[in-house]
Amino acid sequence: MSKVCKKFDVVAEIMPNKGSVRIKVRVLRLWKVPAFLNPSEISSIEMILIDEKGAKIHASIRKQLLYMFESKIQEGEVYQMSCFAVIPQVGYYRATLHPYKLLFQIKTQVQPFKGSDICKYGLSLTSLADVCSHNHDYKFLVGDGKLTKMVVVELTDASGKCECALFGDYVEELNKKMGKADEGLPVVVIKFAKIKIFRDQASIQNVINTTRIFINPDIPEAVEFKNRAKPAMDEEFLRMHPKKKVSELTDLEEDGIFAIYGVLSGIVQGEDWWYPACKCHRAVIPDSGAYYCNGCSKHVFQIVPRFKVKVEISDGGSTCVFVIFDSDMSYIMEKSCAHFVGKSKVSNGGSCPAEFDAQVGSKMLFIVDNGPRQSKIVDGTFRVKRVCMDSQIIQKFIADGPFVTPVKAMSQAIEVESDNDIDDVDVVADYQPLSFMKDVIVTPPVVAKTPYKEDVVVTAVKRNLSEVFDGATKVQGKKSMRRVKIEKE
Structure with a gap:
């Protein structure tokens, strides 16, 4: 009668005082560390091991034992291993959250194991x-x-x-x-x-x-x-949202997301066309020589300028004012907000860059959210979620007629840009000059x-x-x- 094998230890429960450790694990990651003074030599082999419960632990093979184990262990394979030294995992070079790591010894045993259901990626x-x-x-x-x-x-x-x-x-x-x-x-x-x-x-x-x-x-x-x-542009504009005319927006009581065709008939002058933002994309306000971000609940010292441009959109009969934010305005202008802010050398506000006027007369499609929060902002403008300037998609949109029934229900999408989640923050009148522009981070x-x-x-x-x-x-x-x-x- 064969011996009954000892059960495998749970990686998460490995401690120095538990006696001999016996585990069944997959080598999730294996890498060789070169010697500091001679990169052509291997100083050690490091591994991340994972068991059936998903617990991970760091294991090391020191230089003196490479000849015994280097050819026996491959990344991605499953092994049963036993007889390690268990030592505290300290210092900066920590690859797992486990408080201990395994150190291979001369008596360490390694045997391949087939048919395991241990997670491959972990x-x-x-x-x-x-x-x-x-x-x-x-x-x-x-x-x-x-x-x-x-x-x-x-x-x-x-x-x-x-x-x-x-x-x-x-x-x-x-x-x-x-x-x-x-x-x-x-x-x-x-x-x-x-x-x-x-x-x-x-x-x-x-x-x-x-x-x-x-x-x-x-x-x-x-x-x-x-x-x-985020869905493909043609899918979102042609098949995912009901169509509305510009003239219907003002008195629209229906909540929802709508696709709208219009011509950019003008840039609203005398309005702020950008705002200073934290890297989380929320607006910041000057405070005590720095900038305060409500989203991060702390002061930040490096900010990013982001577009917030008000434009007049017309469908030939009616006109509405849309607010276009950073990612879409960068798409329209083919340049970042930082480019125009650095070029203008003015404070937040005043005349928009002359390059904006070149877009007057452009035909565009817009996705507008008419929900409780995203609809008309307090000044009567509408917040834009996405812009399309692709001529083929625009032609198809017009050819399909004024009404469309969405053929695909929308699930909650991951927004590549979070402009639409930004809290509106009033910028104080004595806004500081652009001395920070030399350090601005450009996405x-x-x-x-x-x-x-x-x-x-x-x-x-x-x-x-x-x-x-x-x-x-x-x-x-x-x-x-x-x-x-x-x-x-």
């Missing part, structure tokens, strides 16, 4: 709002004086936005994967990244040899996220699928990354925004 999803809530810094483990590529991308989910800085080989990896991605905005999954506080805002950074990046992965979480993303444009170019910053990486970010920001700030034309998402 995702523990965190919202960007949770990332941005961090207020303390972490060390980034890089070598001083080394040259490396760097790119900063912006990530968005339903909770907000967050910048992500990628260094070294991760820049090339992102370029290749984005080049193979489908049209539309990609779904990005990042595992084993670090949180860095920069300019009082939390951002995400890769960890060399550790972080993993997935573009449009075929996993339930990513598929669900993509299905809730890079989101572009549909195009061949990737080497649009990166090559610079010296230092343990304090503020100077690196400053350099990247200045380079990006000089670029004009290209038209964001997303035909299919």
